[in-house]
Amino acid sequence: MRDADLIQPETTRLAALKQLGEAFREVGIETAQRDARLLTLDAAGLTHAQLIQAPRERLGDQAAAKLREHVRRRLTREPVARILGEWEFWSLPFTLAPDVLVPRPDSETVVAAALLALKERRNASDGLRVLDLGTGSGCLLVALLTELKGATGVGVDLAPQAVETARFNAARNGVADRAEFTESDWAQAITGQFDLVVSNPPYIANAVIEGLEPEVKQHDPRLALAGGPDGLDAYRAIAQALPGILAPDGVVALEIGSDQAESVPAIYRAAGYAVEGPFADFGARPRAIVLRRT
Incomplete structure (x- = not known):
């Protein structure tokens, strides 16, 4: 999906949060920003505190690839809990x-x-x-x-x-x-x-x-x-x-x-x-x- 493909290794954590929130809201997901945060934290292997401390760090190859897959699944309305396991x-x-x-x-x-x-x-x-x-x-x-x-x-x-x-x-x-x-x-x-x-x-x-x-x-x-x-x-x-x-x-x-x-x-x-x-x-x-x- 196009929205998932926007997530690249050079995308910052902050930019990813914004892009995901917008993409989720567009398909009617009421918990869009929460979901964006949880999926970004999981993909990047971060705690909430670490995200706050360094929001402009780039995602990098591994985190970006994992986050793209997370986003594709969420846009099909698979629950965040199922994605995280x-x-x-x-x-x-x-x-x-x-x-x-x-x-x-x-x-x-x-x-x-x-x-x-x-x-x-x-x-x-x-x-x-x-x-x-x-x-x-x-x-x-x-x-x-x-x-x-x-x-x-x-x-x-x-x-x-x-x-x-x-x-x-x-x-x-x-x-x-x-x-x-x-x-x-x-x-x-x-x-x-x-x-x-x-x-x-x-x-x-x-x-x-x-x-x-x-x-x-x-x-x-x-x-x-x-x-x-x-x-x-x-x-x-x-x-x-x-x-x-x-x-x-x-x-x-x-x-x-x-x-x-x-x-x-x-x-x-x-x-x-x-x-x-x-x-x-x-x-x-x-x-x-x-x-x-x-």
Whole structure:
């Protein structure tokens, strides 16, 4: 693409930032300047501080070639996280794979809601067992185990590549000795009871997916998006599984769609659970609920 070809070895870092920002804005990318910065930093092997200190340094052959490829991919609306191969969640790094969702900041609401629900037990977390249904990259479970120092956890996913990716991320973030990962269709392969069950299940109605941004519909795994005709299939499956996996005094923290503040809680109230929330995400939208046995 012509915009990518403008990036040459003699292009300065500052000029690259400007050119990329303009190119991304022209195709309607809302995070144009952020994306330009992240891709330039990666291509040049720089920290943000180093970029600020020497903005007029030339890119050089290797960085320019890498940045051109980054730009070509981003202009096709491939997400920056996919291009970089990793993303941050709960201030922790997570390696990505095609079969896992990119961790979203909004999903941190689930972690925060879970920790709040466990506030009475957080400082004495030895023996706590955590289950992450549909673990994906492992971001929810790994983040929780970094906070609950005495807890152990199990992450399950239907996709084998997701299981391997989550296992790698647990090791990368220093909690591999307290985490297990296995293939399972929700909780079918799970035995025993857990003090905390978390999930970011697929919750988008099938018919809605084609109308989503290209970054999502073309690059996120359909298995992690499609929630059935009404977007609620996964919540019903989890409700059926909970009686066998949730400890008597256990809690559940679930991510929900911003339009599901009534429909998802209704499923669990009908199943006999007390519902707390919804808890709002960074955009002040409903994003998580907490469940307890009644």
